[in-house]
Amino acid sequence: MKKIKNLLCFLPFLLIFLLAACQNTEEEQTVRLAEVTRSLFYAPQYIALEKDFFKDEGLNVELQTTWGGDKTMTSLLSGGADIALVGSETSIYVYGQNPKDYAVNFAQLTQTDGTFLVAKSPKSDFKWEDVKGESFLGQRKGGMPQMVGEYVLKQHQIDPHNDLTLLQNVDFGNIPSAFVSGDSEYVQLFEPTASVFEKEGKGHVIASFGEESGKVPYTVFMAKQSYLNENTETAKKFTRAIYKAQQWVENHSSDEIAELIQDYFEDVELDILISSIDRYKSQNSFATTPILEKEAWETLKDIMDAAGELPKEAPYKDLVNTEIAEEVMDE
Template sequence: MHSVHERDKEEVVTLKVWESEKSMLHLPLYVAIKEGYFDEQGIKIQLLNRSNTATQDPYADNLADIILTDPVNCLYRKSVNPSAPLIIAVLAHRDGTFLLAREKENFTWEGLKDKNIICYPPETGPGLVMEKIIRDTGMVPMRDLCLYNRIPDELRLGVFKSGSGSYIQLTAAKAIMAEETGAGHIIARPGEKAGAFPSVLCTVQPEIINNHADAVQGFVNAIYKAQLWMQHEPDIVTGAVKIYLDELDKKTRNKIIQYYLKMGMWSPYPQVDVKTFNDITQLMKTSGQLAVPVTFKGTVNNIFASQAINTIKYIPKEEREKSWFKKIIG
């Protein structure tokens, strides 16, 4: 699902990237577009989501070349279809949800015993992260505590406000806005507790790798460069946020960015390591989310990420400015 144009007698591949919806978790992608990193790699990007396509399924008719997805959806699809897209890079390294209580408290995860949590279903990334934390703390979901994980998304906060649930797991934006309106208090961030558990993966159709490996490499190079520059120069996100996440007010955006940077959300490490992969697949198996076993070798292709790390090096701003000045004066 790519298009090729003539430019200076070179082929310019346009990769169609599905992101479902705009998300702060996708910030390296937006930075790479805004700063021209994809252009540097000789490729174009066309963003697809539910608002600009007729279908809701990016896997139908090979709608997209690259699909941004959470690990649960990715690994489940791989388990039922060996030819499903391969993981080529990690876009966001941590879960991005927040946990709210009705009142401020000295919260501990062990204190969840015998409590009720309004959370996400285990077949979603945030839901599986919550299950991981609960099990890592020595508890068993639905035995040591109750999880309300089947409440429709649009009703969850209303149910919490009405008095159900001791805690509620929300997206960062909804959590911050709920706190500002007095609906609760942010007491924990699952992504900090769970550690390495990627919330967004970049996956690619196998035929795109076969036919346009250079374009795929260019895509990963640009994503890695954005992550690298964001680590050293966090202010670089400002322009991209204004363009792609303008529906969020400035105060909320800034809070989320600061939280996420502190968590290492976009650390410049695009590879998927074996331990993280095995931890996720084992947890999915335990929670009944994996149809049949999947293998690291058959699911992950770290070649592009490794090449990006070896190729793209951060250049301090002052050195870039000196280089630019030298070009100007000849």
């Protein structure tokens, strides 16, 4: 009899616990996030995951790396992902194909190009005209790194297709090794590879494409129109978490950031992570707010147009949603 009484006393607490557990399960929403590559450039995203900013919003974010703009957009448009972190130029390419449910940019993560000009030999007095007549190992045709690279060269009155030998036949993942084993004097590299090359004596960082090209919506979170229409509150929660992470990155040191996201880059030494993050922070590559500004969007279109890659007019009002970010920041 005593055991029954004890059980009866315990049942209300058990019921409360089960109800709370069910409520939490119902409230948590899964968001499938596809990132175009695993990059130190996306540090604020990893901060949002590590600091549980998404979980604080009731979101269970499942991160997948889709390795390439084409694969990332295919995953997004086919329903394999809810949100994609990818170069904003991909949304313009999709829009140019006249789809009924195209991708809309709603939260910006990085606001400059993330590549650096690396030379095989030291060049303490480097001038951009020095690349004339040299072999330059570039990035994939139509991708943002390559288009920004060409844009910067043209800004310095250098024709990338006539004034130098531009190589674009190497896959993104093989560019670093191709530079080391090949004859090219120059290459365009992201961090932390650029810093690793410096440390190992394989190359020397002599210029920043991010500093040269200025603000551009380089990497952006986007989703299909239908997803944003049907999941506005989810998108708002997602953006709120990203904004918290952006502010956290802005207000903390490179050392603190590197230590927190080190598990995402197990093959990179901590000192390289720190110096790479510091280099990005010093040139303001990490956006401090999720708002994609119209001026930066117009710069993006100028860059694409100069590269001959702008398929059609890409209206800011159609391809960019700032309402979600603005609401989050006004809270």
